[in-house]
Amino acid sequence: MTCFGIAFSILLAFLLFAASGLYDVAASRMHWRLTREFLSFGLRRAVATHSRDISAPKLEDMNLIVLGAGHFEDGCAPCHGAPGRPRNPIAERMLPNPPHLAAVVSSWSPEELFWIVKNGLKYTGMPAWAATSRDDDVWSVVAFLRKLPETSPDRYRLLATAGTGRSNQIIDLGAASPESDDLANCTRCHGRSDLGSALVPRLAGQPQSYLEQSFHDFTSGLRQSGVMQPIAATLDAKTLRAISAYFSKLEPSRAKAPMAEDGAIGRGREIATRGVAETNVPACRICHSETASPNVPRLDGQYALYIEEQLRLWRGGLRRQSGNATAMRIIASRLSEAQAKDVAAYFENMTRFQPSPPLAKR
Ligand code: HEC
Ligand code: HEC
Ligand code: HEC
Structure with missing residues (x-):
């Protein structure tokens, strides 16, 4: 038999096997150990090869780390868990299941982490970054991931949720209203007086119509941000109006600006x-x-x-x-x-x- 014949028979066998429906696609049954090791080897090689030409910027900046932690809470913790918080049992039943990242991040270089967070991992359920043009957003997450192994639960709450735990922070939007929980989420990142990131804009005192317009720009994708687009997508028009009105009426920050360079x-x-x-x-x-x-x-x-x-x-x-x-x-x-x-x-x-x-x- 020729080489062509052999290749054709193998392909035919695969096709017949798939058509038979005998392969078990249930996520409830683990991969065999050999399959798992083969897939994990292939994944590591692919990430190493594809991240070869990336070089990391300076990642020690607290502005990046705090922003990265803020996004981690919404964008990663629901699957991967967070310091002091176990993984969601639903996410644990994914196959492969998302690991607790504190235990694995040090086995990847910053460039590899950047590649994974930006591109996601095919066939695993690990999603790609929501705004493909915003590499700067992705680096903020990498800056935080590098700190993750040494981040205690208390430190994590401080960085990611302003130390409050987001949903027990009650904010008065006039009367108690269903919007206040959404608003508590905004204040985790916007308008922190303690450990704010200077990459997250101050909203207090901005014109209401500019705030609403910005939201429409995030939802329509005219303005790209892997941090704000997913948040904007969850708000309805009424909530958005109430929250924009709230921020526009707030007293602007009087915090002292850091020293600027001479002149x-x-x-x-x-x-x-x-x-x-x-x-x-x-x-x-x-x-x-x-x-x-x-x-x-x-x-x-x-x-x-x-x-x-x-x-x-x-x-x-x-x-x-x-x-x-x-x-x-x-x-x-x-x-x-x-x-x-x-x-x-x-x-x-x-x-x-x-x-x-x-x-x-x-
Ligand atoms: C929908 C669930 C989900 C979300 C959300 C998610 N991941 Fe993942 N992630 C996964 C799965 C599943 C894997 C694959 C695990 C495997 O192959 O063993 C993974 C793998 C990874 C890995 C490789 C870990 C390893 O060593 O195998 C990193 C790093 C990672 N995710 C970081 C993140 C970050 C950072 C975020 C947030 C920006 C995030 N993930 C959001 C599900 C998710
Ligand atoms: C995880 C942190 C985080 C959370 C939570 C968050 N934001 Fe943002 N927000 C950002 C970042 C970062 C930007 C800058 C985006 C960019 O680079 O374009 C931003 C930008 C904005 C802007 C544009 C402001 C301007 O001056 O152009 C508005 C409006 C806004 N956010 C409103 C909100 C509201 C309302 C909520 C709550 C529903 C919220 N954000 C929750 C991080 C966050
Ligand atoms: C012709 C009017 C005009 C002039 C002049 C102008 N801007 Fe703007 N600028 C705007 C408008 C309009 C927006 C809002 C754009 C949008 O809706 O996305 C804006 C937005 C901005 C923003 C984004 C702020 C935020 O909260 O996201 C920055 C930063 C900015 N301008 C800086 C400058 C600087 C610096 C100058 C002078 C060198 C300048 N602008 C001159 C009209 C102007």
Whole structure:
């Protein structure tokens, strides 16, 4: 028999076996040990090969770690469990079942973890990242995963749920309302006064219509974020309106901004109030002032790191391309990294709602 004949017979045998329906697809019965070891070997080799060209950024930053922990609570713990919390019995009956990650993460390099979290694992139930363009989100999860083995249950609660346990944090939305549980979830990440991540924007005092618009942009996918898109998808219109109204009426944060680099605030003020003539950048204050249209976010008192990150997303074409954001994409592409840093430091150091200074004459 020729080689072709042998290959054809093997293929036919496989087809007949599949067609017979004899293979047991029940997840209630474990794989044989040999099958399990073969699959696990193949998986490790595939991850190692595919993550070869990735190189990790600095991951020691608390802003990344806290954001990663916040997402872990919603996006990973329901399957993998968390420090001090066993896995859900339903997830335990998956085949293969999602392991307690604290016990396994140190066997993977940061680059391999990045690859797994971004791409997911075919045929296992491990999902890919919800926003494929947002590698920066994925790195925040990797930054947290690396800390997981040494994270005690108390420390985990502090990082991921602001130490409260999310659902017993009662927040008054006027009267006791069904929305308050959703809102308690928002405050785990937004508006923390203790261990907030500067990558999570402050929402207090933002115009209600900007907040609602942002949500529609996350749900429609115009604005991509692996952290916010899954959260936005779970809220109905009524809840969204109530929560947006709540944040828009809150007193803006008066927390002191961290020290900016020497001269940065002055240089940033020039850009914000005069623009940059050489590169045709308009003064930010034309639009970002307290008298601005309700579709323009306030930047005063916003985290500098968040402002820089959003400008970077626009430069890379990763924030929405239509409507209100068209101007911002062009403006961001005309700012250098250094100018973006300066203007962000200026805005972070302004107290929100203090009358913005008049635009300087050119
Ligand atoms: C729907 C359930 C589910 C969710 C949600 C989920 N995973 Fe998984 N995960 C799995 C399954 C199933 C596996 C495969 C286990 C195997 O092959 O042994 C897995 C495997 C992994 C692995 C490889 C572990 C190993 O050594 O085998 C890592 C790392 C991982 N997940 C991280 C995450 C992170 C981080 C998140 C959240 C961003 C997450 N997972 C969300 C189900 C899930
Ligand atoms: C796990 C942390 C986390 C939780 C929980 C969370 N957010 Fe966010 N939120 C973020 C991050 C990170 C961003 C920035 C997204 C980006 O990079 O575009 C964001 C952005 C936003 C924005 C856009 C703000 C702006 O200035 O453009 C709004 C509005 C928002 N979140 C509302 C909410 C609401 C309402 C809830 C509760 C239902 C919530 N978020 C829960 C992390 C979180
Ligand atoms: C022509 C009006 C206009 C000018 C000028 C302008 N912006 Fe904007 N900016 C907007 C609008 C509108 C949005 C909201 C975009 C959206 O809905 O996604 C925005 C959003 C932003 C955001 C995102 C804030 C958030 O909460 O997510 C940042 C950061 C920003 N602008 C920075 C700047 C900087 C820095 C300058 C000056 C160099 C500037 N903008 C000049 C109109 C403007």
